[in-house]
Amino acid sequence: MRVIAGTARSLPLRTPDGPDTRPTTDRIKETLFNMLQNDVPGAVFVDMFSGSGGIGIEALSRGARKAYFIENAPKAISCIEQNLAFTKFTDRAIVIKQDACAGLNNIYEKQVDIIFMDPPYDHEQEKRVLSVLRGMKYVTGETLIIVEAALKTDFDYLEDMGFQVLKEKKYKTNKHVYISRI
Numbered sequence: 001m002r003v004i005a006g007t008a009r010s011l012p013l014r015t016p017d018g019p020d021t022r023p024t025t026d027r028i029k030e031t032l033f034n035m036l037q038n039d040v041p042g043a044v045f046v047d048m049f050s051g052s053g054g055i056g057i058e059a060l061s062r063g064a065r066k067a068y069f070i071e072n073a074p075k076a077i078s079c080i081e082q083n084l085a086f087t088k089f090t091d092r093a094i095v096i097k098q099d100a101c102a103g104l105n106n107i108y109e110k111q112v113d114i115i116f117m118d119p120p121y122d123h124e125q126e127k128r129v130l131s132v133l134r135g136m137k138y139v140t141g142e143t144l145i146i147v148e149a150a151l152k153t154d155f156d157y158l159e160d161m162g163f164q165v166l167k168e169k170k171y172k173t174n175k176h177v178y179i180s181r182i
Contacts, residue, residue: 001054004030006061008087015052016075023052024118024148028171032146033058035169036114039144040064043113048100048129053080055116060089064114070096070103100125101132112138118148121174127157130179134161145179155179 001013001023015023024032032055033040041063047056048070056067067089069080077097084090096103100119115133119125126147133139145163147155155165155177166178 001052002026003054003058003061003087004033006058006063008057008061008089011087013052013054013057013083013086014079015054016073016079023054028174028176029054029058031169031171032176033062036144037062039114044068044109044111046070046107046112046115048103048115048117049119049125050080051076051118053083055118056093057083057087057089059114059116060092061087064092066092066094066109068094068096068103068107068112070098070100072097072099072103100129104129104132104136107136107138109138111140112143115139115143115145116148117146121150121153126153126155130158130161130163134163134181139181141181143180147177147179149175149177151175153177 003011040059043064045059045064045067050069050071053069056069060067071077084093096106163179164182169176
């Protein structure tokens, strides 16, 4: 795994050992950031269920002003911190060492521009997190929420929570769902 583009382009990133994380492939990461290329520069970016931190680091490399990394697995946290030091992004990064829902309470911004989450598949974590996000003042009508999920994951509950699907990008085994407030 590596940084695709920007100031840290081509730098290799560490990934946590073991089956608990599944890093987003370089190809999917490149597609994601091609779709976000105009939104990332100057943005406040949140990388939830961060794993290695590869998504948030890619955002920083492409000009995000600040990135939050929310992760609770000790091996993954260590990996994120090493990757941030190696890419020299520690000054623009905040690592929140908590469960995803609890960690959202430790973001102190007027507005967050992009929230990316890649929760474990088939555990309805995204529903739990979205339920918390709907009450956060920093999630505005301008905030873009992106969920990486299994292809079969259903988001039919979003409207009841005050969210809408803007678009979906499907890959072979998963998808990115782009969500905003209604």
